[in-house]
Amino acid sequence: MATRYTSIQVILDRILRDSLFTGLTYEAVLDYYLDFLDIVMIPDMFQEKMAIIPITNYRGALPDDFFMLQQLLLDGKASREATDTFHNFYNELSEYLDNKSSSVTTNPCTHKIENNYIYTSMKEGEAQVSYYAVPTINGEIAVPSEGTFLRAFQRYVEVEFMRILFRNSKINRAVLDHAEQQYFWAVGAYETSSRRLDLSRAESFFNAHTSLISSKSNFYERFKKLGGK
Secondary structure (H helix, E strand, O other): OOOOEEEOHHHHHHHOOOHHHOOOOHHHHHHHHHHHHHHHOOHHHOEEEEEEEEEEOOEEEOOOOEEEEEEEEEOOEEEEEOOOOOHHHOOOOHHHHOOOOOOOOOOOOEEEEEOOEEEEOOOOEEEEEEEEEOOEEOOEEEEEOOHHHHHHHHHHHHHHHHHHHHHOOOOOHHHHHHHHHHHHHHHHHHHHHOOOOOHHHHHHHHHHHOOOOOOOOOOOOOOOOOOOO
């Protein structure tokens, strides 16, 4: 995760120093950022969060800032992605599930995520969710305060805005091509920079990848021992 975040307004202020981008709005930059998250998808762009979600009738509502699941526990036990084709309909099948003679049963630790809800194989209880969230500062979307990231996202916004200008014959193709090339270099530099390891991260990484056979219990132990010797 990034160690520092800053307001997304920083990007808009940088871009508007060039009169070519007059008309670019804060709301447009927010839209471009959500697109950029999907395109690049690097953990440093997110905050790690944890939420406790009440489960009622096999279902619970995800947090408003949920972006992507990291891992999920059901009453403290690691839950895996469900494979049951009827998994999201356990509430409707409850009369069969309660019937001990029925062949329809549930695994105690499976889940599926759909439409801002989590569907679990547990009828009632609590889900402990570790997830990635879009960072915010004072309720507004924030971005990593790191030089290579700021350049990469700035170049992305510039290219997207220039495509509108090009379609309206306000710039020529050569200007757009140059902007796209600058974006490709900047996003490549950011992706390279995001892989840098400090000493403690390097220790965990090398410990996790120097074993020929990985432990099959890592998932159910929440990967807690993965970086140890």
